[in-house]
Amino acid sequence: MPNNLILTGFSGTGKSQVGLIIAQLWGWDFFDTDDEVTLAAGKSIADIFEQDGEAHFRHLERQAVASACNSSRAVVSTGGGSIVDPDNYRTMITSGVIICLEATPETITRRLQESSDQVSDLRPLLTGPDMIQRIRGLKTQRQAYYGLAKHTVHTDKLTLEEVAQEVYARWQEIAHGATNEGASEKLSPAFVVEAPSASYPVFVDWGLQDHIGKFLLGIGIRGPVYVITDSNVFGLHHGQVQRALEATGIEAHTFTVPAGEASKSLAMAESIFGWLAERRCERSHAIIALGGGMIGDLTGFVAATFLRGVPVIQVPTSLAAMVDASIGGKTAVNLSVGKNLVGAFYQPSMVLADLDTLKTLPARELASGWAEAIKHGLILDASLFRLIEERVESLLKLEPEITVEVIRRSMAIKAKVVEEDEKETTGKRILLNYGHTIGHGLEAATHYTELLHGEAVSVGIVGAGEMSQKMGLLSREELERHTKMLQRFGLPISYPGVNPHSVLKAMELDKKAASKVINWVLLQETGRATVRSDVDEELVQQTLNDLCR
Structure with missing residues (x-):
């Protein structure tokens, strides 16, 4: 059984209240890291920010997280930004189970306004005019890290007691082995891209599409979602994705374009714009790119420009799209005078690379994707090139363990360049x-x-x-x-x-x-x-x- 329960999530999701309820029910110790910081500093969080700066607050917070997580049989409520710090995340993941409490910006704003006397003291990053916009911006920056939690509980329509019951149910699943260990590993990202404009998790493993609904819920997307795919991929993978979304209660709509580069056009983008408008797509919804590089480029461009930006999820189904096009935020459509002349830099909210899709690729297309992985080794990682060189036959057979390792490393190289x-x-x-x-x-x-x-x-x-x-x-x-x-x-x-x-x-x-x-x-x-x-x-x-x- 896990030693500790660690609660993460944005301010106003109920971590402190729910954590205390659970600790009292279980007879466990309870730690609120914000309280531990104020106790250690002898001053309020607002005063720490004003007098000593955010960097000093984060230093005290790391000490508080480390101390609380060093306990056994403890419920730990962490600050809204704690999990962003790599040291904190390592401490949290190695000492217990992380569960995220989630809520919409509207719900968070309402809750914080109802306790407005505490906002300036406890949440200095949220003070000032237009609170909901500040919440949206800060929550977007942190959402990829909240997705690192093993489970997410959506609190908007629940009482504190009901949230506590949901957390307890998720805990029981883990304690009694109801959560398959292999499946839970898949729900952890291979890495997180930390580009200047956005951070987002990248998942790389076998059998991920069966869990796509859980991944979306983990980053705060509850639907509706709009899947854009092509006529080839539709028959191969769309049904599995649709069933997985329905299993988690996420409403999904699908637009299918003809396979081939000709679909990457302004005319096709306009058709998709009209389709999205008819279905009243909103900025709080999400668009899913299910396919190869052409679909990723087209869908990314549509997402970047419709309503001035709708979250996009890249679900690459070709090797080339996995190791190259799905990461980095380059989106574009073609003009008659040239390729990729109209586009934008627009980072996805998540990348989900299910390696099972590679089994459906013709040998020639698979080899084409390996060229990009080889290139990454040639330019930036001699050890990756050597690994590919030593395991060519295994990679051609898509042997599971080595295929995951090489593709993850290749994608991580692309991510590192994008970050810089x-x-x-x-x-x-x-x-x-x-x-x-x-x-x-x-x-x-x-x-x-x-x-x-x-x-x-x-x-x-x-x-x-x-x-x-x-x-x-x-x-x-x-x-x-x-x-x-x-x-x-x-x-x-x-x-x-x-x-x-x-x-x-x-x-x-x-x-x-x-x-x-x-x-x-x-x-x-x-x-x-x-x-x-x-x-x-x-x-x-x-x-x-x-x-x-």
Whole structure:
């Protein structure tokens, strides 16, 4: 049986009152970390913030959480922002079971206003005009962390006693083994993306779609939700998702677009806008992108722009979408004059990568996705590249344990880059374009009809590697190692027959408008990339000639 019960959640969800009720019923000790902080400081929380600053308050809070969680048979009510601190979360998760008390911003505002005499003393971050907007903003920042709790209890329509009963019921499930251990592990995120504009959990495992309703409830989304998918994915995965949503009482509507890049258009986005408006979609609802990269881009764009922003959940069903497109918030649709010309940076509220969907992919599309994972190892993680290299056969067979590890690590690399350079302002995110300059040129020169994206990137990786080697950055031995890896996955290392001049023209159109030069991502060694704008044009032409003959 777990040692302690730890309650988390936003201010006004009833943690202190419910925690005290449960402690009295069970005969356990009760700790309120806010009370412990004020006791240790000898002053109110408001005074701590005003006189010593928030950083000092968080320091005292860490000490209070550590002390309370060091107990046994204790109910611990934590402050609304406690779980955001990594040290606090580690302490909480290792000492007991975390249960989140949830409520809507409207309910929280009403409750806090009813106890308005306490707000300025206990909740200095919420003081000031327009309280509900402050609550919405702060709650959005924290919601991904509240999703780390093992269970969530929605308190809006419940009395304190009823909330206590719900918490007790969830506790009993855990204590008596009613919660399958494997399933509970799946409900813990692989990692949390902490981009400047938003934080969100990323779940990566087998069999996750059966739990999608629980995941949504865990981050405070109760529906309705609007699922956008394509005609191929609909038949493969939509039924499972629909049943899982219905099982948790979440109302769901579905819009299906024709499979293929042609659907990633302003016209299709407008059709979806109209459909959402007819169903009275609101900002408090959510949109689910169920599909590959095209669906993720289109749905993300729709979510970013409808009502100036509706929460979007990325549920990638292709390997390429998992390790690349689902993380980072790049959304876009195409125009007749070019791809991805109209879009926005808009981070999802959650990413749910169910690896079971990979079993439905054709071998060629699966290999295309592995190209992106290999690229991540090449540019930033030599140990990941080595792991993939050692386990190629196992990965091709989708053996469960190694597949989870490699995909999680690859996705985490993408997340780390996004955290450091969310909107491509520092130059870090350009490293993700390794192999893409030539790859994009090949795709455009073949009118996006012959090569899968990962296949084009594979050829581009070889080309960028050749230039790196000829410029004295990368050894011939390392280049051959990279090339062999791509071949073992059945990926192309050249593309004979295409006109290299057409590839070059397409690449030039892809230049940064301000500089009019190509910023090449090259390798200095496996796991260490660099950006160069001084690549000789003759070397570029020679490389393209070699790749295309």
